[in-house]
Each structure stands twice: as structure tokens, then as C-alpha cells.
Amino acid sequence: MLFQLFTTFMRIGLFTIGGGYAMIPMIEREVVEKNGWIGREDFLDLVAVAQTCPGVFAVNISVFIGYRMRGVRGCFACALGAMLPSFVIILAIALFFEQFKDNAVVASMFKGIRPVVVALIAAPVFSMAKTAKLNRYNFWIPIAAALLIWLLGVNPVWVIIAACIAGYFYGLYRDEVPDK
Amino acid sequence: MLYFLLFIAFLKMGLFGFGGGYAIITLIYGEVVSRYHWISTEQFTDIVAISQMTPGPIGINSATYIGYTAAVENGYGVAMGILGSAVATVALVLPSFVIMLALSRVLIRYKDHPRVKCVFAVLRPTVVGMIAAASLLLFFEPGSVNLSTENFGDSTWQISCSLLLFVLAFIGSRFYRMSPIGLLCASALAGLLLF
Numbered sequence: 001m002l003f004q005l006f007t008t009f010m011r012i013g014l015f016t017i018g019g020g021y022a023m024i025p026m027i028e029r030e031v032v033e034k035n036g037w038i039g040r041e042d043f044l045d046l047v048a049v050a051q052t053c054p055g056v057f058a059v060n061i062s063v064f065i066g067y068r069m070r071g072v073r074g075c076f077a078c079a080l081g082a083m084l085p086s087f088v089i090i091l092a093i094a095l096f097f098e099q100f101k102d103n104a105v106v107a108s109m110f111k112g113i114r115p116v117v118v119a120l121i122a123a124p125v126f127s128m129a130k131t132a133k134l135n136r137y138n139f140w141i142p143i144a145a146a147l148l149i150w151l152l153g154v155n156p157v158w159v160i161i162a163a164c165i166a167g168y169f170y171g172l173y174r175d176e177v178p179d180k
Numbered sequence: 181m182l183y184f185l186l187f188i189a190f191l192k193m194g195l196f197g198f199g200g201g202y203a204i205i206t207l208i209y210g211e212v213v214s215r216y217h218w219i220s221t222e223q224f225t226d227i228v229a230i231s232q233m234t235p236g237p238i239g240i241n242s243a244t245y246i247g248y249t250a251a252v253e254n255g256y257g258v259a260m261g262i263l264g265s266a267v268a269t270v271a272l273v274l275p276s277f278v279i280m281l282a283l284s285r286v287l288i289r290y291k292d293h294p295r296v297k298c299v300f301a302v303l304r305p306t307v308v309g310m311i312a313a314a315s316l317l318l319f320f321e322p323g324s325v326n327l328s329t330e331n332f333g334d335s336t337w338q339i340s341c342s343l344l345l346f347v348l349a350f351i352g353s354r355f356y357r358m359s360p361i362g363l364l365c366a367s368a369l370a371g372l373l374l375f
Contacts, residue, residue, distance in 0.1 A: 017235050017361055049287045052300060054197045055276035056204070056239040063280040075281070079273060086236025090244040091265055093230055098252065101226075105372065110226055112371020113364055114331040115342040117229045119349035120360050122315035124202055125308060127354070132304040141302065145309025149206065150316040153323070156210045160196045163306040164299055171298030 002070055002077045008035065009062045009081030016058075023058050037069055058082050182254055183267050185216060190243055190271035197272075199307030201238035206314040208242055214322075218250035222330035225318055232360050243268040333375075341374045 008030050016023040024047060032043050050060035059079055066078030100106045129142065145163070148154040189211040197204040205228060212218050219227070227249070231241035247268030248261040256264070290296050321328050332342040345367055352358040 013236050015235060017233070023237075045288050045291075046284075048291060049284050050280070051200070052198075052287065052291070053276070053279050053283070055194045055279065056197070056237045056273060057200055058237045059240070059273045059276045060280050063277055064284055067281055075277065079277070083236075083240055083269060083273065086234070086240040087244050087265065087269060089234050089236070090230070090241050091248060091262060093234065094245050094248040094261070094265075095258065097226075097230070098249075108375040109368040109371045110229070111333060111338065111342075111375040112345060112367040112369070113229045114222070114225045115346040116349040116363055116367035117225050117232075118315055118318045118331055119346045120232065120353055120363065121202060121205065121228070121311065121318065123350050123353035125312045125315065128308045128311065129305075132308050134305055134308070138301075138305050141305035142309030142312060145306045146312040146316060149210070149310060149313035150320075151323070153214060155215065156206045156310055156313070157192055157196050159306060159310065160198060160303070163302050167299035167302035168295065170302060171295040174294065174298060 002073060004035075005066055005069060005074055006077040006081040009066075009078045010084055012058065012062075013082045014085040027058070027061055031065055037065055182251065182256075183264065186247055186250060186264060186267050187271045189216065190247075190268045191274060193239070193243075194272045194275035197239065198303055199310070202311045202314065203307045204239045205242070206310040206317075208246065209314060209317055212246055212250070216250075218253065219246060220330065221318065221322075221328060223249065225331050229364055233364050239272060240269060243272045338375060341370075345370060 012023060012027055012030055016026050028040075028043060031037050032040055038046065046061060046064055050057055050064065053060050059082055062078035062082040063075050066075035068074075070077065097106075101110075132142075134142065141163075145159050148159055149156050192211065193204055193207045197207055209224060213221060213224050227242050227245045228238070230245065231238045234241055244265045247264035247266070250268075251261045251264030252258070287296075318331055319328060320326060327339060327343075332346075333339050349363050349367065352363055353360070
């Protein structure tokens with residue numbers, strides 16, 4: 001059983017490229033449909049919580065399912081399975097890339113890749129703005145966060161902490177003014 | 181000492197990494213490039229590219245890569261580089277264990293509580309801003325509005341080609357939902373032909 005948990009999550013780690021939310025359908029197929037480790041309702045709850053919790057999404061899910069199936073040992077088996085393919089592949093690339101990065105061919109390929117990486121990070125900002133339900137009351141929050149981090153060089157960790165505290169007090173305020 | 185700092189830095193990312201892969205990129209940049217200067221902006225961009233082209237979560241991929249590179253750049257050998265990878269990766273996932281084991285039950289029960297909803301109502305737009313900050317940090321030179329020479333080059337030819345690739349990739353990703361991996365492979369080919 002432990003070994004099956006390990007190999008299932010290793011498959012999930014190995015075959016999902018692009019990370020994060022691209023993994024959800026794959027995880028659902030393995031965990032809900034094929035093995036029946038968790039019901040569909042529970043899985044949707046779990047996805048919602050794993051998304052709201054900090055940390056790597058796939059690891060969050062694997063820890064939860066591993067613990068539910070086989071306790072602490074299950075949780076290590078699943079998490080290790082999810083992490084191992086990445087760890088080994090990246091380490092192999094890191095070992096070789098350090099030797100090839102000054103190679104003319106590799107260098108010119110990366111000159112083309114770098115601006116595209118920046119575009120790939122910029123593009124989801126706009127689709128995420130939609131899912132975060134930005135409106136005329138809260139559109140200043142992302143702008144303020146971006147300016148603090150980019151122009152003023154504030155460590156993003158502080159921005160996150162400030163947002164949590166502000167959200168908590170916003171909640172208190174809402175409790176006092178229920179009509180708002 | 182380096183390993184201790186690596187551990188603390190990646191522990192923070194695991195603990196405050198709300199909002200998925202791209203938001204973690206911002207946290208990684210804040211600690212690894214801005215604060216400790218373990219790697220340069222150029223190396224950082226390369227690592228993000230490699231993390232997206234290989235299987236697995238971006239967070240794990242970049243922790244592994246940065247742990248290795250930080251140790252090697254500091255003059256340690258390959259074995260110590262692998263240790264650096266392990267330290268960074270373990271530190272990144274450690275908070276997940278604690279949080280998911282201790283809090284997931286509570287959170288499943290209280291996820292619709294108004295106070296919890298309010299915290300996430302503020303946190304969600306903040307994460308959008310963090311990802312915007314990551315792209316601004318990689319687009320411009322630190323603390324200025326000059327184009328980043330590390331990512332966009334310094335000759336007129338390279339800058340113009342880079343900007344064209346940036347715009348094409350942005351449109352392809354945003355409006356045509358082209359896959360990151362396809363775009364990155366195409367851009368590697370373009371780089372080979374152009375530079």
C-alpha cells in the first residue's frame with residue numbers, strides 16, 4: 001500500500017509539466033477514479049483547501065491523502081513520490097547545464113528564452129485579476145502590493161503578512177457593520 | 181552557514197507561498213536574488229525557464245536548482261551542491277506537512293467562515309500584485325525603469341528582437357492559451373536563429 005501511494009504520486013510528479021493547476025485533472029484521475037482513495041466531494045474540498053494553504057499545491061494534496069490512507073508514513077511516501085522526479089531531473093540538468101551554459105548554441109537559445117519567461121509570468125496576472133474578483137473597491141490592492149515589492153524593494157513575505165492582518169481586521173469591521 | 185540561510189529562506193517560501201507557482205517565484209526572487217544575491221537575475225530567469233520545461237511543480241524544481249547553484253557558486257563542490265538542493269527542497273515542503281496535517285481539517289470546516297473569507301478576500305488580490313511585481317522585477321533593471329539588460333540584452337538588435345518575442349509570447353499565452361512549454365521551445369529556436 002505504501003509503495004502504491006509512492007508510485008502513484010511519483011507518476012503524478014513525473015507526468016505533469018507546468019506544475020500547479022495543470023496537475024488537478026491528473027491527480028483526480030489517479031486518486032479518485034482509479035484508486036478510489038477519496039470521494040469526489042472530498043476531493044473538491046481538498047483542492048479548495050490545498051489551494052488556499054501556502055506551499056506547493058501538489059505536495060499539500062499528497063500530504064493530506066497520504067495521511068488519510070496510512071498516517072504519517074503514508075504522508076511521507078506520497079510527498080516523497082511527488083517530489084522525487086522533480087528533484088532527480090532538475091539535479092541532472094543543473095549538473096550538466098553549469099558546464100554547457102557558456103556554449104554558444106545554448107547561450108543564444110537562452111537569449112531567446114529569457115524575454116519569453118518574463119511574458120509567461122506577466123500573462124497570468126490579467127487572468128488572475130479576473131478570478132480574484134477585482135473591482136473598484138479592491139483594484140488598488142494588487143497595485144500597492146506590486147509597487148511595494150518592485151519599486152520600494154519590500155520583501156514579499158511582509159506584504160503577505162500585512163495582507164493577512166488587513167484581511168482579519170477587515171473581517172472584524174464587517175462584523176460590526178453587518179449592512180456593509 | 182549558507183545551508184542554514186538556505187533552509188530559513190526556503191522555509192519562509194513554504195510558509196508564506198500563497199497562490200501557487202507564480203506567486204512562489206516572487207518570494208524566491210525576494211530572498212534568493214534581492215536579499216542574499218546567491219544567483220543573478222539572469223540565472224534566476226534561466227531557472228524559471230528550466231523549471232517550466234521539466235515535469236513537476238515549479239516550486240520544487242526551482243528550490244532544487246537554486247539550492248544546488250547557490251552552493252556551487254559559493255565555491256562548494258558537486259556533493260555539497262546536492263546537499264544544498266536537498267536542504268532547500270526539504271525546507272520548502274516542511275511547512276506543508278505541518279499546515280496540512282494540523283490545519284486542513286479545521287480549514288475544511290471553517291473555509292466558509294466570514295472571517296476566513298475576509299482574509300482571503302484581501303490575500304487574493306495581493307497575490308495578483310505579487311505576480312505583477314515578479315514580471316516587473318524581471319522586465320526592468322532593479323530600482324529603475326530601464327529595460328533589464330540581463331533578460332533583454334544590451335545591443336539594439338537583441339533588445340528589439342527580445343521585445344518582439346516578449347510581445348508575441350504574451351499574446352500567445354494570454355489570448356491563444358498556448359502552452360508555456362511550446363512557447364519556450366519556439367523561443368529557444370528563435371534565439372538560435374536570431375542571436
